[in-house]
Amino acid sequence: RKEVEQDPGPFNVPEGATVAFNCTYSNSASQSFFWYRQDCRKEPKLLMSVYSSGNEDGRFTAQLNRASQYISLLIRDSKLSDSATYLCVVNGGSSYKLIFGSGTRLLVRP
């Protein structure tokens, strides 16, 4: 079983749609959780950290369920510029490494 699992997609949605991505992780000792965005052939960029209480940043909302070891990302009012791969990331129990999922690809069409 992979340490971080994501649906690879692609999710193909129209502009203005709401889309949700899910992610599960296997290490119950993980303490830090993030969503990164990666454009084609570019480096990953931090989208948002994920906190136990849930957090929102504009059109983006992240949720964490520690009991189920599940993380989600909700994107409202999708824009064409949201088209990218979204990487679910957890720390490896000890602080020194980040473990990435394989990513979920989002395509937003006009």
Next chain:
Amino acid sequence: DAGVTQSPTHLIKTRGQQVTLRCSPISGHKSVSWYQQVLGQGPQFIFQYYEKEERGRGNFPDRFSARQFPNYSSELNVNALLLGDSALYLCASSPRTGEVTEAFFGQGTRLTVV
């Protein structure tokens, strides 16, 4: 302030050769990590260095080595290159090691082994 800078951006090497990749972290950041990303996969952890000491190593062979310098820049070395080493090599910078582990990535070095 400049972000994480990596050099070179692209590199083509022959099987069996050796390669050195370089990274300069964000000013003030003392932790540098290296990741390998092959096509269609998420980045895989190779090393973390903090205050010039190795703090962690991923599941990579001994052909991979790294070091961090007093100015916190870092080098990743790969010996005896294999075709399977072709990937995007990413350097990530963090303010410190510890409970806050968000990392900021450089643009990467795209290595092609032929």
